[in-house]
Amino acid sequence: MTVLRRLAPRLLDAWAGVALLYLFTPIFVIVAFSFNDTGRFNLIWQGFSLDAWKQWTDSEPLTDALTLSIKVAAVSTLAATVLGSLIALALVRHRFTGSGVTNLLLVLPLTTPEVVLGSSLLSLFIDLGVSRGFWTIVVAHTLFCVSYVAVTVKARIRGFDWTLEDAAMDLGAAPLRTFRLVTFPLILPGIVAAALLSFALSIDDFIITFFNSGNEQTFPLYIYAQQRRGLGPEVNVVATLVLVVSFGLSIASVVVQRLRARPA
Amino acid sequence: MPDERHAGAMSDDVIQLERVVKRFGAFVAVENADFAIERGEFFSLLGPSGCGKTTTLRMIAGFEQPSAGRVLLDGVDVSNVPPHKRNVNTVFQQYALFPHMTVFDNIAFGPRSAKVPKAEIDRRVGEILEVVRLGEFWRRSPSQLSGGQQQRVALARALVNYPSALLLDEPLGALDLKLRQALQIELKRIQREVGITFVYVTHDQEEALTMSDRIAVMNKGRVEQIATPRDIYDNPATLFVAGFIGAANLLGGTVVRADGHGGSIALSAGPTVEAVLEPSLALKSGDTVTVMVRPDRIRLAGPALGDAQAPRIAGRVETLVFHGPLLRVDIRTASGSIVSAHLGTDVAIADLRPGDDAALTWDPTHSVVIPDYKADPVSGIGATEGIEST
Numbered sequence: 032m033t034v035l036r037r038l039a040p041r042l043l044d045a046w047a048g049v050a051l052l053y054l055f056t057p058i059f060v061i062v063a064f065s066f067n068d069t070g071r072f073n074l075i076w077q078g079f080s081l082d083a084w085k086q087w088t089d090s091e092p093l094t095d096a097l098t099l100s101i102k103v104a105a106v107s108t109l110a111a112t113v114l115g116s117l118i119a120l121a122l123v124r125h126r127f128t129g130s131g132v133t134n135l136l137l138v139l140p141l142t143t144p145e146v147v148l149g150s151s152l153l154s155l156f157i158d159l160g161v162s163r164g165f166w167t168i169v170v171a172h173t174l175f176c177v178s179y180v181a182v183t184v185k186a187r188i189r190g191f192d193w194t195l196e197d198a199a200m201d202l203g204a205a206p207l208r209t210f211r212l213v214t215f216p217l218i219l220p221g222i223v224a225a226a227l228l229s230f231a232l233s234i235d236d237f238i239i240t241f242f243n244s245g246n247e248q249t250f251p252l253y254i255y256a257q258q259r260r261g262l263g264p265e266v267n268v269v270a271t272l273v274l275v276v277s278f279g280l281s282i283a284s285v286v287v288q289r290l291r292a293r294p295a
Numbered sequence: 296m297p298d299e300r301h302a303g304a305m306s307d308d309v310i311q312l313e314r315v316v317k318r319f320g321a322f323v324a325v326e327n328a329d330f331a332i333e334r335g336e337f338f339s340l341l342g343p344s345g346c347g348k349t350t351t352l353r354m355i356a357g358f359e360q361p362s363a364g365r366v367l368l369d370g371v372d373v374s375n376v377p378p379h380k381r382n383v384n385t386v387f388q389q390y391a392l393f394p395h396m397t398v399f400d401n402i403a404f405g406p407r408s409a410k411v412p413k414a415e416i417d418r419r420v421g422e423i424l425e426v427v428r429l430g431e432f433w434r435r436s437p438s439q440l441s442g443g444q445q446q447r448v449a450l451a452r453a454l455v456n457y458p459s460a461l462l463l464d465e466p467l468g469a470l471d472l473k474l475r476q477a478l479q480i481e482l483k484r485i486q487r488e489v490g491i492t493f494v495y496v497t498h499d500q501e502e503a504l505t506m507s508d509r510i511a512v513m514n515k516g517r518v519e520q521i522a523t524p525r526d527i528y529d530n531p532a533t534l535f536v537a538g539f540i541g542a543a544n545l546l547g548g549t550v551v552r553a554d555g556h557g558g559s560i561a562l563s564a565g566p567t568v569e570a571v572l573e574p575s576l577a578l579k580s581g582d583t584v585t586v587m588v589r590p591d592r593i594r595l596a597g598p599a600l601g602d603a604q605a606p607r608i609a610g611r612v613e614t615l616v617f618h619g620p621l622l623r624v625d626i627r628t629a630s631g632s633i634v635s636a637h638l639g640t641d642v643a644i645a646d647l648r649p650g651d652d653a654a655l656t657w658d659p660t661h662s663v664v665i666p667d668y669k670a671d672p673v674s675g676i677g678a679t680e681g682i683e684s685t
Contacts, residue, residue: 197358198391200379202456203408209379212404216395 058274065267072261083264090265096253097269103165103249104233107172112226114173115180120218122181123188140178148175149242156243163245171243172236176229183228187221220288227280234273307334308370309460309492310355310383315364317350317516324350326516328364332460332494337486339495339503342513343539348496351513352462355494357381369459379408384453386463390445392437398424398448399433405456423451426485443474450485460492467502479505500540504528512536528589534665537587544593544634546586553578560586560664564632568606570662578666587663590623593636595647596656606662608634609654612647626653 064073068080088094118137122130140148152171153163161167195217199209237251244252254266308331317325325347332338340348353359354366357378365374373381384405393401399420406416424430427447437445446466453461466482467475483506486493497503503510504524511521512535520532531537537545548562550572558572570586572578596607610626613633617623621637624647628634636655647653 192389192391194387194389194391195393197378198385198387198393199404200377201356201358201383201385202405202452203379204404205379205408208408213393 061267062271062274065264065271067264067267069264073264073267083268087265087268090263092248092253093265093269096248096250099165099247100234100250103168103172104230107169107176107233108226108229110169110173111176111180111229112222115177115225115229116184116218116222118177118181119184119188123185123191124193137178137181140175141182145236145238149239152239153242163243164247167243167245168240168247168249171239172233175236175239176232179232180222180225180229183225184218184221187224188218191218223284231277308332309334309336309368310494311365311367311370312351312355313365313367315351315354315361315366317347317354317359318362323516325354325361328518330511330518330521332492334492335490337483337493337495337506337508339497339507339510340513341497341500341503341510341540343498345515346513347516348498348513349464352385352464352494352496355460356383356385356462382456382459383462384456384458386446386449386453386461386466388465388468390437390449390466390469392445392448392452394437396436397433398429398435398437398440401437401448402433402452402455405452409456419455420451423455426454426488427451442470443478446470446478447481450482454485454489454491458491460494463493463495465496465498467499468497475502482506504540512539514539530663531587531665534585534587537585537663537665542590542635542637544588544590546588546632546634548584548586550578550580550582550584553580553582560584560662562586562606562608564628564630564634565608566606568662569659570664571660572664576664576666578664583667585665585667587665588657588661590635590637591621592661593634593655593657595624595636595638596654605656605659607654607656609652610634612649612651612653615647615649624653624655626655 064076065083066079066081067073067076068078068082069075118133121127122134122137149171152167152174156163156167191214195213196209199213200206204212235251236249237255240249240252241255248256250269254262257263257266310332312328312330315325315328316323328347328351340351342348350359354361355368357373357376357380361374365372367373368381368383393404396404402420402423403416406419411419420433421430424433427450429444429447429451432440432444432448437448440448446469449466450461463482467478470478479502482493495503495506504527507524509521509523510527512519512527514535520527520536522530522532527536527540531540531543534545537543546562546564548560548564548568550558551561551567552559553572556571556574557569558578559567559569561567568586578584596605608626608628610628613625613627615622615624617640618637620640622640623635623637625633625635634655
């Protein structure tokens with residue numbers, strides 16, 4: 032018994048280590064292979080090189096695809112964050128006719144298979160005679176991001192102390208001023224978290240985009256297209272960059288929260 | 296014109312409630328509240344949870360609209376005026392300080408909303424910080440303050456607006472006993488210093504008795520009595536008030552003689568006692584009543600009969616409890632009722648033991664007669680006999 036009791040924490044640590052290794056191995060491989068000294072086929076380790084890092088911007092189709100992805104993500108994140116946050120606020124703050132149905136419908140895009148969502152959107156665009164391109168991608172991304180934002184913001188503001196709004200109004204602030212000075216600053220962290228999630232989802236999306244992109248090529252579509260002809264290490268460079276940026280953002284958010292919590 | 300009575304120069308009422316009713320669906324939260332609060336008064340709304348006291352306060356603040364009746368502030372009907380346009384401020388139960396603002400910004404929030412010039416804001420915030428004795432804390436955030444300090448920030452944040460009245464919703468409820476008692480005195484000092492009307496919601500009868508100029512006791516949405524603390528304690532108008540405030544012996548009985556101001560009542564606990572019968576109660580022989588006697592007004596009766604007029608109840612000592620400043624003696628009468636006395640510890644009762652025979656007596660003027668038609672039909676307090684203590 033005592034041996035097991037003493038051993039149990041060690042075993043647990045070891046198990047956690049294995050799990051982490053499993054999670055991170057692909058990421059290590061991606062980062063490592065961005066330094067591979069190779070040409071078109073980046074499958075076997077050939078030796079260390081910084082060439083890919085020096086030249087990754089040379090490939091115009093790659094940078095074009097990346098730029099498009101960032102543009103799409105920026106526009107759809109903005110739209111989805113505004114819409115989704117307002118939906119979340121309305122759902123948490125008020126009980127209105129149809130709020131139950133709205134709650135249910137919100138989750139629907141999250142649970143619908145992407146293939147179904149993508150193809151039905153495509154048939155809708157064709158029916159309406161909309162030619163596919165930048166804006167159809169934005170509409171498609173906004174569609175599923177709104178749900179993610181609304182659900183995330185809703186979860187984050189569930190514990191919000193609404194008497195703070197009463198207090199602000201009691202102190203003479205009209206409803207808009209109350210929102211601007213009290214409600215909004217306090218729910219902002221939740222909104223920012225939702226926006227980051229939405230941005231990541233948009234950058235990452237393949238299936239829905241594939242149906243609705245027309246002749247445009249986002250970064251995931253570019254990788255898919257290139258794969259048949261061989262993926263060079265510059266793709267690993269971009270993947271590593273995305274990784275570094277998102278990791279940097281998470282660290283920054285933790286640091287900011289620590290600083291805020293610290294006594295002035 | 297009914298409002299001329301209120302708007303006239305004679306009255307100095309800050310807040311008036313005129314037959315105010317508040318319903319939530321079929322539930323009546325406040326039933327026909329009709330009273331006025333004077334300028335500079337410390338007025339408490341006292342009652343158990345769910346009695347409608349907080350709803351009443353929220354109607355004064357503007358967070359709820361009355362279903363019927365009117366709320367007047369400084370003589371003006373504000374029944375449908377939103378909270379940000381009313382010149383009253385609230386201290387919330389959990390303080391509701393803005394967590395993302397410093398103490399200074401919290402307090403300056405009201406004046407800034409009212410577009411007070413910056414120099415004036417600085418002066419007023421500095422001044423009020425001195426009043427609540429938090430001068431050096433202005434740069435802190437609320438999370439860096441203790442509960443008592445947060446409470447004082449909430450108070451300062453409300454007072455800095457020079458409201459017509461300050462509304463306090465159980466402001467000390469979240470604090471421990473010692474701090475609560477210190478802050479009761481502190482609140483009273485601040486109220487005297489700023490001279491603003493305080494409307495204070497509490498379920499703690501001791502708090503209300505300690506601090507208030509007048510108390511409105513509420514039960515199930517109804518105001519049962521409005522009076523000074525002394526009056527509420529000495530002359531409770533209803534059985535609910537008698538039982539809710541302080542400890543009370545509630546002895547059932549029947550009027551056997553009633554003439555003018557006096558009369559006698561046959562207690563079911565035994566003796567027939569003389570008592571003062573208020574003419575306004577219009578009691579006659581045969582009416583059933585409850586006689587309320589505070590335990591602290593009851594003494595041990597000596598073996599010899601003293602004043603023949605004084606009531607005397609004999610029984611067997613059931614419990615003897617030493618409470619520090621007082622000694623509680625419960626005796627059980629032959630009819631089974633318990634009568635409780637709070638004796639000073641200077642009383643020599645060293646030889647009294649549970650099971651001994653003893654007799655209790657009190658000054659007949661300390662009997663308060665409450666007719667049974669004023670019994671609470673719902674809670675049934677009127678039906679119980681014996682001690683009610685809180």
